[in-house]
Amino acid sequence: MNFKITRHAGHHKASRNPAFAAPDDALQLLLARLGPRRDGVSFRMVGDQLRAAYGGDPPVSMTRDERVEVARRAVLDVLVGICATDPELNVEWYAVSEVSGRDQLR
Numbered sequence: 443m444n445f446k447i448t449r450h451a452g453h454h455k456a457s458r459n460p461a462f463a464a465p466d467d468a469l470q471l472l473l474a475r476l477g478p479r480r481d482g483v484s485f486r487m488v489g490d491q492l493r494a495a496y497g498g499d500p501p502v503s504m505t506r507d508e509r510v511e512v513a514r515r516a517v518l519d520v521l522v523g524i525c526a527t528d529p530e531l532n533v534e535w536y537a538v539s540e541v542s543g544r545d546q547l548r
Contacts, residue, residue, distance in 0.1 A: 443513040444541040447472070447485075447492040447521070450534060464535035472531060475524050483520050493541065494520075510540050 449464050465471065469492045476485045484495045496513040504512070518538050525533035 443496045443510060445494045445496065445514060445517050445538050446488075446541050447494055447517070448490075448537050448539075450537045464532070468531075468535050472521070472524070472536065475528055475531065476520070480524075481516070481520050483517050494538070514538055514540065 447469065449468055469487070469490075473485055473487060473492055478485060482497045484497065486493050494517045496516055498513060498516055500509040500512040521536055521538070522533050525531040
């Protein structure tokens, strides 16, 4: 399953509280700490988005939405772990969502 990691809308410099704004290179900083693969998730930049591919195999007995959420949570757990150990990163800067059909073309 494929996901995109983008800067969270509330943490852009133009947001209401610029003190909590993510740096312009927040995604590049995250990728540098993550590397190409961590805990069964692979990472790469695609344009202005960080992409994550979850290699796990959620049970087929789950609905598609449940499988997507299990995979999204696995990606988010990797981000939480990295950000908890690096004072230059804040997990609140990032949003994780499934890659839509239109985004697959990029």
